[in-house]
């Protein structure tokens with residue numbers, strides 16, 4: 293279990309991470325989400341003692357990162373930007389890290405194979421594509437066979453095949469009991485992969501829970517057009533639906549019921565609908581709704 297407890301980081305007047313508390317369970321993939329500048333990277337850097345918090349703590353099964361001997365054997369990190377020596381080969385890059393995590397050459401070759409770089413072990417990293425660098429970063433993260441993985445925007449730069457691969461990679465790690473925390477500024481990018489989501493905006497927690505709880509908060513929205521304005525409003529009031537004026541004349545936005553329920557209720561009340569269009573509302577809309585006003589670029 294990773295516990296983020298009242299974590300705060302200030303840069304001058306900016307509160308980049310603001311009293312942030314949440315926990316991350318083992319055996320699950322947790323998406324760490326927020327718009328650009330929300331504080332995701334800063335949080336992950338504090339978790340791994342790369343920067344010091346102004347307040348609060350992060351602990352891994354009760355211990356802070358700095359108190360864990362050979363932390364790379366327990367916590368694998370792939371944070372951006374990736375610092376690779378361009379003249380080094382992929383294998384040499386891992387061999388340089390190996391002593392810190394107790395890995396041998398065989399293990400280095402094994403993880404390169406695992407991330408799909410088996411044919412590129414002798415290639416210089418300077419000649420690697422962005423996607424190959426991402427894979428090498430992941431190879432370095434899993435080198436010490438850690439039980440916790442912290443990944444900062446691992447999908448960046450990957451092609452569709454690479455994205456599918458990394459989804460399977462994260463799922464496999466979680467299914468083997470490991471803890472996977474993966475950041476993204478797009479919910480849709482991780483939606484198929486994650487069990488849980490932690491959403492932040494302006495350094496503050498806005499949602500933490502299972503993906504299902506987020507889906508449960510996804511209220512259907514429907515655009516309805518009718519010339520029987522008063523009858524429609526009475527119907528909405530009767531059913532306790534939220535109704536507001538739409539963008540077109542005679543159009544209304546109804547929040548709560550599904551389009552089917554509205555159609556049936558309107559029919560039963562002899563209200564003629566000229567239009568009945570479901571706006572619903574992928575989870576990305578829920579994410580935007582949660583983060584807008586508080587989130588956005590800073």
Ligand SMILES: Nc1ncnc2c1ncn2[C@@H]1O[C@H](COP(=O)(O)OP(=O)(O)OP(=O)(O)O)[C@@H](O)[C@H]1O
Pocket residue numbers: 303306308326327328329330331332333334335476477590
């Ligand atoms: N070293 C620093 N000095 C000053 N401000 C910083 C520093 N590092 C981060 N910030 C600011 O802190 C805020 C949070 O940045 P952070 O990189 O953690 O966001 P993020 O959620 O990772 O965003 P992105 O999705 O763009 O990667 C931003 O406003 C950023 O400009």
Ligand SMILES: [Mg+2]
Pocket residue numbers: 332333334444
């Ligand atoms: Mg970031």
